Amino acid sequence: MTDTDTTRGRQSDSALRDATRVATQVIENVEEVIVGHHEEIEHIVTAMLGRGHILLEDVPGVGKTMLARSVAASFDGEFKRVQFTPDLLPTDVTGVNVFNQKTQEFEFRRGPIFGNVVLGDEINRAPPKTQSALLEAMEEGQVSVDGTTHSVPQPFTVIATQNTVEQNKAYDLPMAELDRFMTKLHLGYPEAGEETAMLGEVVGHHPIEELKPVATLEDLQAARDTVADVTVEEPIRSYATRLARYTRDHAELGVSPRGSISLLRAAQARAVLNNRAYVVPDDVQQEAPVVLPHRIRTDSSEQTAADLVTAALKTVDVE
Template sequence: MTDTTASQQSDSALRDASRLATGVIENVEEVIVGHHEAIEHIVTALLGRGHVLLEDVPGVGKTMVARSVAASVDGEFKRVQFTPDLLPTDVTGVNVYNQKTQEFEFRPGPIFANVVLGDEINRAPPKTQSALLEAMEEGQVSADGTTREIPQPFTVIATQNTVEQHKAYDLPMAELDRFMTKLRLGYPEADEETAMLGEVVGNHPIEALEPVATLEELQAAREAVAGVTVEEPIRAYATRLAAYTREHARLGVSPRGSINLLRAAQGRAVLDGRDYVVPDDVQTEAPVVLPHRIRTDSSDQTAEQLVTAALDRVAVE
């Protein structure tokens, strides 16, 4: 294969990935009114092989956004309703004795899907939440000494409420760090809410939503995004941003966070039709990729404010 042919194939793959991203965004917006920026962030995470955490008050559309993204990809979708009595094996699966064969058989849990919605994830105790850790990081599940691969592509979209905290559990940092992006949807604008009410008072549009991408196309798009160029100055810039958070917080951004930042930036570049990352890509994704990994020393400054300060003060060289 000549360099010219390889370049043409790469350009074609990037165009296909960009079209897929745009198609998924437009498809989700057939159901979700407003929240365009949040939907873009979710799609960049999807392209960047990441997982998404949606955190907000009840009723603003977190679950519907997740369902709409899942419905836009023609893969297997599973939903897990996290509750206080949910067991780890309810998520990962369990070995069951078959009396006919007199052998134990593994029954896969809902984690064995391409898109998994973890609804109200903070309602389950930490032991159950930890069942997601290996799957989210390594794409596999270990049970009774056997490791099983999860179908690819694989993405977890989890939701959690910010009210009734006395009835919920804090997500451990090890789990939070595995989410590429953490988003808050917020309340819609008045005109957006009015438009939404006009769409859902009859049959809900989610019921008519059709996939716009196959699993093969999504996997190809992810591979194209992984090949997006990230030059050394961009990598150094991401490193300096992470270092700033470590110097000014009790717990700063981990190396995994830096990796996720650049992967999200690669997804953003493809969404904008480029095969290389620019500083704007990093700056656009940093506010949703970095704060949930940070614990500040003082109540006077939130993690979001610290990331804003880092973006203001860390130079692009």
């Protein structure tokens, strides 16, 4: 091994340690506010490090918005929030060109999509046309308004929430949009002890009011770069492909190639969280239950998408 190779190895080891440290610090920071959702917080961090977006779905009042705010507050970047309502217009999200009478020119006024962490609260309350305003930004990191393209800040993550009640007053997210979310999570009600602990913390001053950033945007971007360099050997890529093909063979709509990419990117981030520079099957298996099901439509009322993913993980061999 040459001196150059040794230096590169040391730099790689250092970058891996730094990325693992950033992920761990953010998780611990969020847990200063959010009680009892360690696995869900880990999944959010792996999605962010894997350059993905997150969808939080559950009944009202279980902490979806507070979780998103806590994650955003853990970084020193720009946090923006969009409250989705039935009368929200696409330009309320992306921004609009406004005529400046002084300069006699149109000026672009940026909408709330131009943030490092963007919270789309109750996204299913807005009609599909408004929801679709997120698609270009989520996939390509840019927004097109009146024929002009504007890049969103980097790093960029959308964390959206949606309620599972009052479906007659909400709109289903189209598959094209669901497929752009790397991870879909359900929080559920806390255990009795966790709820009691939470009540003890929020009576009086809420802990989020004192939450401070523990990582910079540069830290997040460097961690993302480290995750992108994590080794994914051919057997792991083949395993992810077979999982996706299993869902396509056993469902009306199976996992798309974008879903396979998201699975491997999440697995890369999981490897970094475990301080490894290479992906193992366990990384894929840990992320599959939150990365794949929302991309699947089953043709049987007796088997849910989550059931199908569980069956795939049990059936498809790791070679």
